Amino acid sequence: MFVELQDINKSFGNVKASQGVSFGIEKGKLSALLGPSGSGKTTVLRMIAGLETADEGEIRIDGKRVNELEPRERGIGFVFQNYALFRYMNVYENIAFGLKVQKMSREEVKNRVEELLSLVELKGLEKRFPNELSGGQRQRVAFARALAPEPSVLLLDEPFAAIDAKVRGELRRWLRDMIHRVGITSIFVTHDQDEAVEVADGIIVMDKGRIEQTGTPGEIYRTPKTAFVAGFIGEPVIIKDFGRLKGFSAEGYDHAVIRPEFVEAFKSDNAHFKKILPFAEKGVIKDIVFRGNTYAVKLDVGGMELVCHRSLERRPIEIGEQMNVIVYRLFAVKGNDIELMKNGNLGDDSSDQLEKYLYGDSGYFVG
Amino acid sequence: MTDRKDNAKLKGIRHRSIERVLIIISTIFAAVMLVLPLGYVIVQSFSKGAAFYLSAITTENVISALQLSLFAAGIALLVNTFFGIMAGILLTRYSFRGKQVLGALIDIPFSVSPVIAGLSYIMLFGRTGWLSPVVDDLNSLTGLGVKIVFALPGVVLATIFVTFPFISREIIPVLNAAGTDEEEAAGLMGAGAFTVFRRITLPHMKWALLYGMILCTARALGEFGAVNALSRTRGETFTLPLEVDALYLSGSADSIVAAFAVSSILVLMAMLLLVLKTFTEYHMNKTGRS
Structure with a gap:
């Protein structure tokens, strides 16, 4: 050194x-x-x-x-x-x-x-x-x-x-x-x-x-x-009772840190997400912020406020529209320790799925 | 701000009518209170003709007083420039216990009447004063017979006292505003303390320093009270203001005109310093803005 x-x-x-x-x-x-x-x-x-x-x-x-x-x-x-x-x-x-x-x-x-x-x-x-x-x-x-x-x-x-x-x-x-x-x-x-x-x-x-x-x-x-780094890096959203999200158990944890890239929001008729539709929550779009290359979409999911990013290539959305929301993973915080927690409903290959869902077979964004 | 369009839209306290009233009041005040008296001095000093004027300002007493005034002002300027820079750097570049107190102490001459300063020096250095044994010891040690009170050293000390705060008070705000980054940068590159002072600190404060030196000189030349307390012998320990006072008090018509003539020397020096001060102020504002 x-x-x-x-x-x-x-x-x-x-x-x-x-x-x-x-x-x-x-x-x-x-x-x-x-x-x-x-x-x-x-x-x-x-x-x-x-x-x-x-x-x-x-x-x-x-x-x-x-x-x-x-x-x-x-x-x-x-x-x-x-x-x-x-x-x-x-x-x-x-x-x-x-x-x-x-x-x-x-x-x-x-x-x-x-x-x-x-x-x-x-x-x-x-x-x-x-x-x-x-x-x-x-x-x-x-x-x-x-x-x-x-x-x-x-x-x-x-x-x-x-x-x-x-x-x-x-x-x-x-x-x-x-x-x-x-x-x-x-x-x-x-x-x-x-x-x-x-x-x-x-x-x-x-x-x-x-x-x-x-x-x-x-x-x-x-x-x-550490809890501090999880809450400082990226665009963290802190969710207290994340056990209410399907696929997660909050027992023994203080709160969760959820980044936009951990969250997907899709319309009910989207064929690519058909398989995981049963695991999704209902969420209402509260706000859409244009970021130039993406939209930052703020969703109200049963009182929890989540944010996800949405490509401009995908189908248009509007404020007040109901979406299906899935959280792939999150950082569960206990004291100063954190743990990466995956959505239990999606299985171990949730990350691979994310890529597949986003790009489809042709490599382009899908709706 | 000087162009007409801006002036038409003055807001808040800035109104066209207020501006006019303020200009009129200030001009009248300055004329009556400041310019008129000085003009009167000049006019009066020539009331008995140029020959009388010349002879009045070249008497032995006046020449001696002028010399002493310049000498005392010169020493005060040197001493206070040195201590002013020292105090300015100490109070802006170091933090230590009692800094606030020291900063306040520097201002004593602003708040204490000069007469009291003069009297306190008499007490301190006089026959029963605390410091008179020290002076006696030094005299017997060096074989010199230096007297402080009612002698030249007393006059110089009194002048230093009353002009002490001027320089440090001018440079302290400038040093604070300049910050320490440039000095630290220079130090990191290997410059020693004196080089940093000469190349970085001094250029920052040079106009403020000059301004303080001018104020210090003007005040030193004009000082009456403190010097009056410590000075007794006309033609020996009298400065110009004391000489003017003595001439005026002697009461004959001639000596009163002579008093005005001698005063005109002080007015002239004040004018010179005023021009210098304005020039310095102009530069200070210019560098302050950039």
Whole structure:
């Protein structure tokens, strides 16, 4: 593990910002620290950088304990949430700053800055000041500036928070590709799960100063390990008395987390669902939200509010229409533990069935 | 906001008629209370002709007072710039027990009457004062015979006291608004504390600092009460305001006109500082907006 945290504790007065935080990140990997605001993720990032001091525990970079090292001795590049570009310096001076304080020769500084400018595709903007740049350009300058002194670890605090939603997606891909191309071990903090899932090689989920789960985006999404992760990732709907749903028993569980992709709603005359019609509930469409590529359909099933996604290719539906609703599976929560529970009526191959029902034999969506 | 269309649609407290009334009242107030008296000083100072004016402002006492005023203001400016920056950085970049109290202490000169400040220095450094043994010890140690009260050091101390808060009060809000991100970023890239101060912090606060320095100088030149308490010898420890007072109180028709003539020097310096201050304010607003 290139970056390693072991049993880190940190308090601000009575607030416990980190409690027993331990994780490791492999060299060259891009990891996301994901959690709601106030979960302590930024504190962890600042402790790695040395901008905060851990009360207890050890932080290692490349096998070496760095707790006692000054921030500038740790070999860390840091991209701040609002980029913290030096507003009284132009783009060139911003990127050159870290090189000049290292007493590099003028010629070396010039070469390195030019190399970075072409890497982040900002050639020609050297003379601009930060307030003359767009959000995306500022991010690139911050990125180039952080990389200039050739740090061994790059830390990014909410790197997309200050970017317009429109260009955020493009910048995510840009940053991911750029970090992989440079090959630098990186950790970024985010509260946005889409961002974490799309950009990171690995995700560390935090809540209330503790690590909830670590894993690849796929693992975190498909197999949440704690009640918090199940209720945080995806588009979770919490259902209290899920035992009322056919095929499930709620005995011994607190509640269930049901994601839209676990739910199917179909019309009674749909031939593809004929076999499972007896296991379906009756549900009324309460609301239909157009999402561009799908509809999010809100259903009232005997007082329980479920959500499912519906392809635009399928037959039109309308609010108030009665549908047959089937829940394929759900996360049953007991205390902090969760369990994936399948619909008992559908048998073990319910997932295969789902695909068959959705696509039909020809591979196209069916009504 | 300056174009006509916007003005026509002023809302809330912003009405056309209110605007006019406010402009009229403010202009009359400024003219009667501020401009007229100063204009009167200038006019009066020349009432006995240019030759009299020149001789009135070149007496030994006046030259000495001018020198002392500039000297005291200069020292106060240096000392308060140094301590003002120190206090500003301490109060915005560090958190420690008693920070609020320290912040409030800095404002003492704003709330305490200068005369009381002067008197308290007399008590403190006078023959029975708490600090007089310290001064005596230092004098016997160094072989110098430095006197504080009723001497030049007292005048300088009093001037420093009354101008103490100006610089820190100007830079503290600017430092707070600038935040610490850029300083942290520079530090992470390997810059030492002094480099961070010189390259990041100082550019942030330079206009506010200059503004505070101008206010500090203006206040130092104009100070009367505190210096008056600590100063007795005309021609030696008198600053310009004290000299004006002495001339005026001596009561002859000539000396009163001379008092106006000497006052005009202070007015002139104030005007100069006002121009500088306006220039600085303009820059402060410009950088504040970007």
